[in-house]
Amino acid sequence: MSTSRLQPKELTDHRLRIGNRSVTLVEGPAGWGECSPLAGYPCDPTRARRAADEAATLPWPAPVRDRVAVNALVDGAGFDPDALRGFSCVKVKVGYPGAVEVVAAVRDAVGPRVALRVDANGAWDVDTALARIGALSRYDLELVEQPVPTLDELAEVRRRSPVPVAADECVRDTAAAHRLRALAAADAIVLKLQPLGGFRAALDVAAAAGVPAIVTSMMETSVGIAAGLALAAALPELPYACGLATVPFLDGDV
Template structure:
């Protein structure tokens, strides 16, 4: 990794080749066998079955900004060429002021017309989330991704703020992602192909929830990102830029032509 990202310095996994092409199997090391099976199902689909036909020819993407200083954050956004940025917040050891400086720098890089969403990765309780989201919304947030850990906390938070809430971990780490009760807890569903079991499985999750969706990566190589692009291209509607520009976070990639924004 170019920058330590949520405690990860190195990303590893397995690539499989089949009649339909290449698939990626790269669950995180702390995932158990049951959860990792969905990641394998995604790799099998990519390598053996192939993906559904697309309904669009291009997919808008956002740049992802790790928990870096404001100068680095500004440079990452400027270099990306993207008009939307996802900013990591709630980083252990960082102060509220450091967090706000990062988001402020991203807003300065994007200008008033760009989109900003922040991702807390379940780190906040409800009261902390209300306080932090209220402070960060001065930079005009598009949504906040998984600010709290549980569906119940997300529902309680959503009643107290005016910013959209996006559900990620509560969906992809559930025993059955299609059956999570999101009606009062989220405005947006984050879809990640490997954790959900493949493109077709992710489309079923989207249909089950009936909420606007955004596709994001699970820190994959270009092989895994290709599956994310296939999902984003197959969704009936795609209202948000997708978190599929994360190959730029790596110092090297497995593909000779990495999947980067154009």
């Protein structure tokens, strides 16, 4: 077993400022795993290490596809339109003042054929979410990720929203995934390997939720991204682009 460290640059999503953080890379008979919990983001470090150990020591899930579509990410007003070219989907972080204008600018930059998704990271209450989604719906949104913090709130938003919604931070185990299914709380679920605890836990959560899954990174190095791609390739269905094109946000890689 071996470990390594590197330093990513800052990424700002108008709520978190990500600076340097420790990254532990684990080498084992199956390859490499990554443990890199993100300060300020809900991720049990024990689960993150479990995900890394599993990737390094156990067989990776068998793929059912050889291609995985990925989305571009816009995290604020200062985006580069050229960086969005070639993507079939763009995700915009929202939940901050001026987000509607950013979404409008992105839609104008990419045109009508590119899917547009927004992510509030649970920043809104139900009434605010419905008002913001209503204002944003004119830009032909594919999906709104985690508009509100809890599953009960998400179910209420889904019942009244003109745009499909996805669960992320409010589902971190199969019990929550089963509850999501019982409440009909979401149209899709976001899977992140480290918070869920590895491949098998993520696949179990996806199966329990009973809705399409989207695999997304936690700003990992290429080691973590490779594991995310393996998870995405193993899912029974993958109708949405995945949030795995994030290595360019790092100041270095392995």
